[in-house]
Amino acid sequence: MRRPTRSRYATVVAGLTAGVVLTACGGSGSLGGDDDEASNGAADDTSPVTVGLLVPTSGVYAPLGEDMQQGFELFLEQNDGQLGGRDVELEVIDEGETPDTGVPGAQRLIQQEVNAVVGIVNSGTALGVRDAFEEAQVPLIIANAGADDITGARSSDYVWRTSFSNGEVAAALGPRAAEDCESVFLAAADYAAGREATAGFERTFTEAGGTVAGSVYPPFGTTTNYQPFLAQMQQSGADCVYTFFAGAEAVAFTQQYASFGLKDSIQLYSSGFLTEGGVLQAAGEAATGVETSLHYTDQIDSPRNTEFVEAYRTAYDEAPTVYAVQAYDAAQALDQAFENGTSGPDVVEGLKAIDTIDSPRGEFGFNEGHGPDQTYYLRRVEQGEVGLVNVVVEELTTS
C-alpha cells in the first residue's frame, strides 16, 4: 500500500538538501575554469588586496601566532592599513597545531583567492602546501616554519621566507662554540626541526675542529622528565651541550638543566628559540648564562630596532620577539611587492625585485631559495632592567 506521507517527507528532505546546497554558496561552481587556480585578475595601481594570515591562534603554538599577528598588524598600522599603496583586508585563519588543520586552512585561503598568504608555524604544513600554492599561483611568505627544504630542495618561486632555516641558525653557532669547547653533547627534540638543527651545528662544529661526545633525542611533545638525558650528558664528559627545544619542552629542559646541577658545570648552547619570548620568562633564573644563536633579539642596538621596539611596546605593552619581527618583515616584503601588481606572477616579480628589507634585525635580502640572507647574533641570557633579556654578545659569521 502506498504511503503518501512518506514520499512527501522524502521530497521535502530532498528539496531542503538541494536548497541548502544552492543557497549556501552562490556562484561559479567547482567545474569551470576555477578549480585549483585562483583567478588573479588584472588590477590597477590602487585596487585593494586581501592577505590571508595563517597562524596558530589556539593550542600549544598560539603564543607564536599571537606575536606573528601583532607584528604583521603593527606594520599595517604604521602604514595606514596599506601595503604597496593599496588598502589591505586581513583574513586571519587558525592554523591549529598540526597539518591536519593547517593544510585545509591554507587550501581555503587559496580558494578564497587572496592575493598572498603570510604565516605558518608548522613545517609539515609549509612543506605540504607548497605544491598547492605553486599550482594556484598564490604567493606564500612563511613567517616561521623552519624546515631546511622549504628554501632548499622544495623551494618554489611562490614560496618565500622571512624567518629562518633550522640548519642555518644552528650552523652559525658551531664555529663560535668550537672556540670555547673541544667536545660537545648534542640533544634535541626528536622531530625534523631538532634533527636539522643538530645536523647543522655538528657540521660547522666539527669543521672548526671540535668533536661530538654523544647525542640523544628525547621524544618530541611527550617528554617531561629530562633526567635520564641529563645524566648521559654528565657521564659523557663533554665540555658543552648544544640543544634544540621550543615551547613547553624548552622551559622544562632549561629548568631541569639547572636543577640537576649542569648549569654551572657544562656551558649550554642552543638555537635561540630556547630562550625567546614567553619561554624565557617561564624558565626564569635557570636560563641565565645560556648562549644562543638567533637572527634577532630586542636588545639589538640600532636606530631601526630601537624605533621598532618602542612602537611595538606602545602598541602591545610587551617586548617584541623574533616571531613578531618575522611577520613584520613579511609585511615589509609585501609592501614592496604589491607595488608591482596584485596578481600572483606580479607579486612574485615584485618579491624577486626586492634588494633589501629594512628589518629591525638588520638589513637582509633574499637568497636563491627565497629565504633570508641574514646575520645571526650570539646572545646570552642576562638579568635586564625588568626581567630577563637576550643580550647581544657579538655577530656570528655564517659560512
Add this chain to the structure above:
Amino acid sequence: MTRPMTTPSSRGSDMAVDEVVAAGRPSSRGVFLTRHLPIGAAIVLALFAVPFFAPADLANALTRILALALLAVSLDLLVGVSGLPSLGHAAPFGVGAYAAGITAKEVTPFAPVPLLAAVVAGAVLSVLVGLVVVRTKGTYLLMLTLAVAELVHVLAGRWTAVTGGTNGLVGIPAMTLVPGGEPVRLAGIRYWYVLAVALLFFVLLVVVSRSAFGRSLRGIRDNEQRMSSLGYSTFRVKFTVFVIAGAVAGAAGSLYVVQSRFVSPTDLGFEVSALALLAVVIGGRGSLWGAVLGTALVFYLRDEIGPLLGGRGGLLMGAVFIAAVYLLPRGFAGIRVPRRFHRRQEAS
C-alpha cells in the same frame, strides 16, 4: 566475570541473537529498501549536484569530509555493529594514506592503483593488529587499540626514509583518471571521484551489515557467550570484521590523500581516532549512515568554522559534544520521525 562495553541496544536485549537464530526472514530486507530508498536517492542526487553550484572551496571541504566519513562508517561497523570499540582506527587510515601517497609518487598516480595499495595496506595492518587485539573486550580493547595506534604513529614519525618523518610525505602528484593521462585539477571532478568511491564502499559496508554475517556480528555484540554456544567461532568473526573495517579505513585514507596530497604522522594520531569515534557516537552507533552526519558535524566544526573563531574553536566543539550527549541520546540516527505521521496513516 567480564562485563562487555554497554551500548544502548544491548541493554537487556538478545534481539540480535534471536534474529540470527531466526535468520532468513525475507520481509526484513524489503521493508528496509522501500523505507529508505527515496530519501537515500534524493540525498545522493543532491550530493552529485554539488559541483554545479558550489564554489571550489566547499567542494574541497566536502571531499575531505567524505573521506573522513568513510573512516567513521568503517569504525561504526566495528563499534556500533560489532561492539568492538577502537581508539586506534586512525592507524589503518593513515597507513592507507601513506601507501596511497607513496604509490602515487613512485608507481603511478592513476587513481585505482593507489586506492588498491591503500586497501591492501589497511588490511595487512589490521590482520597483524587484529590477531593480537581481537581477543580483548571493552575498555581493554579500547586502550589496546590506542596503544597500538600510538606505536604506529611514532613509527611513522621516525621512519623518515619511507614516510618523510615528522615533516610528512610531500610531493604527491595529482591523481589521474586515465592511465598516463592528464592530472585532475578541477575540484569538482576530484569531488565526484571521491564521492563515487566513498559511496561504493558505503554500500559495501551496508551490505555486510545487512547480511547473515552482519547479523552474527550484532549477535556477538549483544551476547557473545550465547553466540559461541550456537557454534559460531566468535574470534574468527570478530577478526574478519576487524580486517574489513581496516581495509575500508585504508581506502578512506587514499581518498583523503587525493584531496590533501600530503600525509603526516598526525593523520595517524590520537586526535583523528578520537574524533572519528566521537563522530560515530554523535551519529548514532550501528546505523552506518549516522556516522556520515556525525563526521560532517565534527570535522566541519573543526576545520571550517573553528579556525575562524580566533582561537575559540575548542569551546565550540566542546559545547556541541555536550549538547549532543544530552539532546541526541541515540545520535542523529536515533531521531524518530514524529508519531503524528504514523497516526494519520492509520486513520486514512
Add this chain to the structure above:
Amino acid sequence: MLGWLDSNLVTMIDGVAFGVLLFTIALGLSLVFGVMDVLNLAHGALYLGGAYLAVSIVGDGGSSVLVFVLALLAALAVGALAGAGLSLVTRPIAHRGHLDQALLTLGIAFVAADLFSELYGNDVKSVRAPAAFGGSTSILGSTYPTYRLVVIAVGLVLAVGAWYVIERTRVGSLVQASVADAQMVRALGVNTTYLMTGVFAAGAALAAFGGVLGAPILSASPGLDTRVLILGLVVVVIGGLGSVSGALVGALLIGQVEALGVSLVPTYASFLTFGTMALVLLLRPSGILASGRAA
C-alpha cells in the same frame, strides 16, 4: 655492576619521583573508573586546573611553604567541588556506557581548556617550588633537585593514607564493595548516590592536588591536560581499574620505564610507554593487580 648502579641509581630514584607524581594523577582516575564505572576524560583538565591554581597562588617568584600548602588545600577544595559537579552532570547518562561518558567528559575538557586559555593565555606558566625546597641535594655525588624528594615523600604519605582509608575504614570497605558489586551495596541500604558523589569528588580533588604538586616540575600550559590524561589512562589500565595498589604499581612501573627505560634504550624511548601498556594488556588483560571489575 656497582658502576652501572652508580650511574643509574639517581635515574632510578628519579623514576620513583616521577612515578609517585603519576600515582597522584592516576589514583583519582582509577577510583572513579573502578567504583563508578565512569570514564572521566576531563581528568586531565582537572589536573591542569590545579596547576593553573598554583600559578595564581604560588606564582613563579620564591614562596614560602605555607603559601604552597595553601595552594594544595585550595586545589583539594576546588577539585572536590568540580568532582561533585561532574558527578551530577554524568549521572543522567551513567547507564549509557563508556562512549557516551567519553563524549560528555571530553566536551567538558575542551570547554575547560578554552577557559584556561582565556584566563591565563597560551604561554607556558611556570611555578617555583617553595624556597625551602627549591635547591638541590647531593645524592651519591650527583646533584638532585630537593623538590623531587619532597614529591616522593608527599606521594608516599598519600599512598599510605589512601591504603589506610580503603583498607581500614568503613567508607573504604564500601568503596571496595562498590567496585565489586554496586547493586549489592545499594541493596544493603547504603546511599550509593552520596558514596558515588564522594568518590568522584575525592578523585577530582586528587587530580587537582596532583596539578599543584607537579607544577614546579611540569609547569602549566595548553596541551598538558591531554598529555596527563593519556599517562593517567596508561597507568590505570596497567595497574587495574579500581585498585589503589594497582595504581601505585602501575605508576611506579611507568615512572621507571620513562626514567631507567629511556636511559637504557634511548633510541626506542618513544615506543617504551605504549609498548609497555600493550605488553601488559596482552599478558594480563585485567591489569597487574586487578581487583574485581575487569571491563
